[in-house]
Amino acid sequence: MKRIDFENGTVTRNIFGAALPMLVAQILNLLYNIVDRIYIARIPEAGTAALGAVGLCFPLIVVITAFANLFGSGGAPLFSIYRGKKKNKEAEQIMDTSFSMVCVSGLILMTIGLLFARPLLVLFGASREALVYACPYLMIYLIGTLPSMIAVGMNPFINAQGYSTVGMLSVAIGAVANLLLDPLFIFVLGFGVQGAAIATVLSQCLSAVFVLFFLTKKSELKVHFLRKNELSSCVPYAKNIVSLGTSSFIMQLTNSLVTICCNHVLSSTGGDIYISVMTIVSSVRQLVETPIYAMNEGTSPILSYNYGARRPARVRKAMLVMSAMVLGYSAIMWSIILLEPGALIRIFSSDETLIRDAVPALKQYFAAFIFMDCQYIGQTVFKSLNKKKQAIFFSLLRKVVIVVPLTYFMPYTLHMGTAGVFLAEPVSNVIGGGLCFVTMLCTILPELKRLESAQ
Numbered sequence: 001m002k003r004i005d006f007e008n009g010t011v012t013r014n015i016f017g018a019a020l021p022m023l024v025a026q027i028l029n030l031l032y033n034i035v036d037r038i039y040i041a042r043i044p045e046a047g048t049a050a051l052g053a054v055g056l057c058f059p060l061i062v063v064i065t066a067f068a069n070l071f072g073s074g075g076a077p078l079f080s081i082y083r084g085k086k087k088n089k090e091a092e093q094i095m096d097t098s099f100s101m102v103c104v105s106g107l108i109l110m111t112i113g114l115l116f117a118r119p120l121l122v123l124f125g126a127s128r129e130a131l132v133y134a135c136p137y138l139m140i141y142l143i144g145t146l147p148s149m150i151a152v153g154m155n156p157f158i159n160a161q162g163y164s165t166v167g168m169l170s171v172a173i174g175a176v177a178n179l180l181l182d183p184l185f186i187f188v189l190g191f192g193v194q195g196a197a198i199a200t201v202l203s204q205c206l207s208a209v210f211v212l213f214f215l216t217k218k219s220e221l222k223v224h225f226l227r228k229n230e231l232s233s234c235v236p237y238a239k240n241i242v243s244l245g246t247s248s249f250i251m252q253l254t255n256s257l258v259t260i261c262c263n264h265v266l267s268s269t270g271g272d273i274y275i276s277v278m279t280i281v282s283s284v285r286q287l288v289e290t291p292i293y294a295m296n297e298g299t300s301p302i303l304s305y306n307y308g309a310r311r312p313a314r315v316r317k318a319m320l321v322m323s324a325m326v327l328g329y330s331a332i333m334w335s336i337i338l339l340e341p342g343a344l345i346r347i348f349s350s351d352e353t354l355i356r357d358a359v360p361a362l363k364q365y366f367a368a369f370i371f372m373d374c375q376y377i378g379q380t381v382f383k384s385l386n387k388k389k390q391a392i393f394f395s396l397l398r399k400v401v402i403v404v405p406l407t408y409f410m411p412y413t414l415h416m417g418t419a420g421v422f423l424a425e426p427v428s429n430v431i432g433g434g435l436c437f438v439t440m441l442c443t444i445l446p447e448l449k450r451l452e453s454a455q
Contacts, residue, residue, distance in 0.1 A: 003161065003162035003163055003220070004017045004018055004162040004164060006080075006084075006162065006301060006302050006305040006306065007084075007305065007306070007309060007311075011302065011314050011317040011318050011321060012317075012321050014302050014318075015295075015298060015299050015302060015318060015321050015322065015325075017164060018159065018162075018164045018298040018299070018301065018302060019294055019295050019297075019298025019299065019325070020164075020298075021164040021165050021167060021168035021298075022159065022164060022167065022168070022294040022295075022297055022298040023290075023291055023294035023295070023298070024168050024172070025155075025167055025168040025170075025171040025172065025294070026171070026290045026291070026293055026294040026297075027290055027291070027294075028168075028171045028172050028174075028175035028176075030286055030287060030290045037051060037054065037055075037279065037283055037348055038347065038348055039182050039183065039186050039187075039196060040054055040186070040193060040196055041348055041349045041350075041351070042350070043186065043192055043193070049129065049130070049133065049272075049276075050133045050192070050193050051276050051279055051280075051348075051349065052130060052272055052273075052275040052276035052279055054133065054134060054137055054193065054196075054279070055263075055275060055276065055278065055279030055282070056121055056124050056125060056126045056130055056134045056263065056275065057121070057134055057137055057138045057141065058256070058259055058279075058282065059124050059256040059257075059259050059260050060113060060117075060120060060124075060138065060256075061141065062252050062253070062255055062256040062259070063109070063252075063253060063256055064109055064113075064145055064148060064149065065148075065149075065152055065252060066248070066249050066252035066253045066256070067102075067105050067106075067109060067149065067153075067249070068102060068106075068148070068149040068150075068152040068153035069152065069153065069245065069248045069249060069252060070105075070242065070245040070246065070248065070249040071098045071099075071101045071102045071105070071153050071241060071242075071245060072098060072102065072152060072153035072154060072155070072156045072157070072245070073156060073245050073248040073383065074098070074240075074241040074242060074243070074244040074245020074246070074248070074249075075094050075095060075097065075098030075156075075157070075241045075244075075245065076098075076156035076157055076159070076160045076300070076301065076304075077160075077244060077300060077301075077304040077383055077384050077385075077386060078094050078237070078240055078241060078244060078304075078386065079091045079094045079095055079098075079157060079160050080160045080300075080301045080304035080305045080308065080384075081304050081305070081307060081308035081386060082094060082308065083160070083161075083221075083305060083308070084304065084305040084306060084307065084308025084309035085308045085309070088221060090237075091221060092221045092222070092223075093230070093233070093234055093237055094237050094240075094241065095157050095215075095221060095223050096223055096224055096225070096226050096230070096234070097226060097234045097237045097238050097241060098153065098154070098157070098241055099150075099153075099154060099215075099223050099224075099225060099226075100225050100226040101238065101241070101242075102149050102150060102153040102154065103146065103149075103150070103225065105149070106145050106146035106148075106149040106150070107145075107146060109145050109149075110142055110143070110145035110146060113138070113142040113145065114139065114142050114143075117135060117138050117139055117142065118131065118135055121134050121135060121138065123260070124259075124260050124263060125260065125263040125264050125267050125275070127267075127272060129272075130272070130275075133193045136193060136194045136197070137193045137194065137196065137197045138197075139197075140194055140197035140198055140201060141197045141200060141201065143201055144200065144201030144202075144204045144205065146208075147201075147204045147205045147207070147208035147209075148201075148204040148208070150208040150211060150212065151170065151171075151174065151204055151207035151208045151211055154211050154212070154215060154223070155167050155170055155171065155211055156297070156301075157215060157219075157223070158170065158211065158214060158215065158219065159297070159298075159301060160301045160304075161219055161220055161221060162301075163214075163219065164298070166214055166218075169210070170207055170210045170211045170214070171207060173206050173207055173210050174203040174204055174206050174207030175203070177199075177202065177203040177206050178199055178200060178203035181198075181199035181202055181203060182195070182196060182199045184199070185198050185199045186199070243388045243392075244383065244386060244388050244391070246388070246391075246392050246395075247379060247382065247383055247388070247391030247392050247394075247395045248379075248383065248395075250392060250395035250396055250399075251379070251395045251399070254395065254396070254399030254400055254403075254404075255399065257399065257400070257404065258399055258403050258404060258407065259278070259282070261404055261407045261408070262278055262407055262421050263275050263278065265407055265408060265411050265412075265420075265421050266278055266418055266421055269411055269417045269418050269421070270357075270417070270418040273353070273354065273357060274357065274361075274418055276349075276354055277354065277357050277358045277361050277418075278361075278421075279348075280345055280348050280349060280354065280358045280362075281358065281361055281362055281365050281422070283347075283348050284337070284344050284345065284347075284348075284362060285365070285366075287344070287347070288333050288337065288366075288369075291329055292326055292329065292330065292373065292376055293376075295322060295325045295326050295329070296322065296326070296376055296377070296379075296380040297380075299318055299319075299321070299322040299380065299384075300380055300383070300384045301384075302314075302318050303315055303318050303319070303380075303381065303384035303385060304384045304385070304386075306318065307384070307385050307386075310451065310455070312448040312449070312451040312452045312455075313452065315385075315448055316445070316448050319377075319381055319444075322377065322380070323373075323377050326373050326376065326377060327370070327373055330369065330370045330372075330373050331370060333369075334366065334369050334370050337362065337363070337366045337369065338363060338366065341358075341359045341362040341363055342355060342359055344362070345358045345359065345362060360419075361418070361419075361422045364419055364422035364423050364426070365422040365423075365425050365426070366425075366426070367423070367426040368426035368427075368429045368430050369426070369429065371426075371429040371430045371433040371434060372429045372433050373433070374433035374434055374436060374437030375394065375398060375429070375432060375433035375436045375437070377437060377440070378394060378433075378436035378437045378439065378440035379391055379394060379395065379436065381440050381444055382394070382440065382444075385444065387443075387444075390439065390440075390443065394432065394435070394436040394439070397432050397435065397436075398428050398429075398431075398432025398433065398436070399428070399432075401432075402424075402427070402428040402431055402432050403424050403425065403428040406420075406424035406427055406428065407420075407421055407424045410423060410424055
């Protein structure tokens with residue numbers, strides 16, 4: 001099985017070799033989410049209402065993904081650092097610890113979700129009409145919690161070993177299955193919203209089986225569930241995994257928090273139609289952000305490995321290449337969003353009333369999107385180099401300290417209505433993203449310079 005050698009070859013080639021399959025994988029992974037919405041929006045007579053209702057399920061779905069990334073994104077950089085140090089036994093123990101935590105947390109989250117699905121949806125702002133669609137969708141989706149978390153949480157360990165093409169395939173299998181099963185269950189068999197959830201669960205199961213087969217049978221370092229006699233020795237690894245993964249966890253968890261807050265404010269200032277507008281805006285954001293995420297995650301194992309191998313010049317070069325790729329792509333997409341927002345919105349809905357309201361909302365939300373790159377780049381570097389405190393601080397700063405208060409302050413205190421909800425995002429991008437990036441430059445570059453001088 002062909003692997004990328006993070007220690008040799010040019011940094012640019014390594015990044016492209018890891019990032020391009022990651023990009024394909026993330027685009028396919030995005031299909032898991034947006035294909036459901038595209039089909040749901042086209043259910044006869046109920047499309048717009050069903051789309052908004054399913055949008056209310058996103059906060060809980062994000063929580064599930066956040067826990068998968070807590071252990072996956074937390075463990076994979078540590079795994080790569082130890083591989084860079086040539087400590088493969090310790091690296092394998094880190095992967096085993098992450099896998100065990102993914103499985104246990106998956107079962108716990110599924111149980112809690114199934115017990116409290118309805119009250120949680122009401123908490124998220126679901127009306128009586130919305131619950132008709134949202135509750136059945138969520139109940140079925142929750143059945144696939146464990147395979148979903150295994151597919152998401154363990155895929156980074158495939159990429160961290162240099163098997164980026166295999167990592168892509170693990171996502172492609174589920175995404176293609178979802179594309180085929182969605183119309184079958186939604187329209188042909190007439191299951192509607194429930195059919196979208198059934199298709200997603202089956203697709204996630206296929207991805208999880210592929211990931212487990214590769215990591216247990218084919219990869220260089222193989223995974224297994226922790227045995228009883230290994231638990232005590234792996235406690236320190238578990239603490240490090242959780243502390244490092246907390247930044248990604250907080251970013252996703254606070255995304256869920258922001259969505260809940262936005263839905264509450266939009267429901268009172270604009271009605272149910274604006275919850276559907278926010279669902280469209282969030283879908284466009286996922287569509288646009290997917291390549292950025294792929295570039296960052298493709299670069300992450302290269303940063304971690306070379307940092308562990310004490311190769312500061314390659315770390316610095318990887319940071320530069322990643323920044324150039326992300327900023328160049330974002331500049332193009334930012335222009336498209338501001339000049340042709342309708343084209344992106346029509347991907348998800350053909351409802352003219354919804355499109356009319358979504359166009360100004362999309363422009364407002366993405367007004368300073370390019371500054372979000374600063375947050376992504378800074379967070380990726382902090383996480384990849386095991387800088388836990390900085391990664392956690394800036395995750396909390398932008399969403400909890402800036403966005404959530406602004407979501408209430410701008411619509412109510414400044415009397416901006418629904419526009420205030422969408423404008424809270426660009427304000428937070430400029431402040432939070434700028435501070436994160438500047439701090440990264442002022443702390444990481446001097447450290448790499450000192451490491452280079454010492455050598």
